[in-house]
Amino acid sequence: MSATASVALPARTVSQPPQHIRALERANRVRLARANLKRRIVDGELAVADVILSRPWEAETMQVCDLLLSQRRWGHQRARKVLSAIPISENKELGSLTERQRLALARKLGRKVP
Numbered sequence: 001m002s003a004t005a006s007v008a009l010p011a012r013t014v015s016q017p018p019q020h021i022r023a024l025e026r027a028n029r030v031r032l033a034r035a036n037l038k039r040r041i042v043d044g045e046l047a048v049a050d051v052i053l054s055r056p057w058e059a060e061t062m063q064v065c066d067l068l069l070s071q072r073r074w075g076h077q078r079a080r081k082v083l084s085a086i087p088i089s090e091n092k093e094l095g096s097l098t099e100r101q102r103l104a105l106a107r108k109l110g111r112k113v114p
Contacts, residue, residue: 048109065091
């Protein structure tokens with residue numbers, strides 16, 4: 001009695017690169033989009049309060065403190081002071097903020113929000 005077992009391997013499509021390559025490509029897209037977002041903030045084309053309220057895809061996993069620090073004349077102390085007044089952790093990601101926290105932070109940054 002000889003029994004053989006066969007293991008079915010998942011079929012790989014030729015057109016799709018491996019998962020780790022796709023992950024690197026996505027990370028590069030996010031990194032470039034964040035750099036562009038920060039550049040627009042520094043140039044004054046975009047306000048941080050607008051980014052907080054609109055939640056663009058490139059900022060979903062960005063830390064709130066990093067977003068505040070991308071503004072001109074904003075350092076760690078100023079960002080820490082604003083975030084502690086709400087209170088929001090410096091390491092909190094923008095995508096995980098509640099609606100109430102986003103509105104409070106936008107108000108604190110000078111945006112008129114109902």
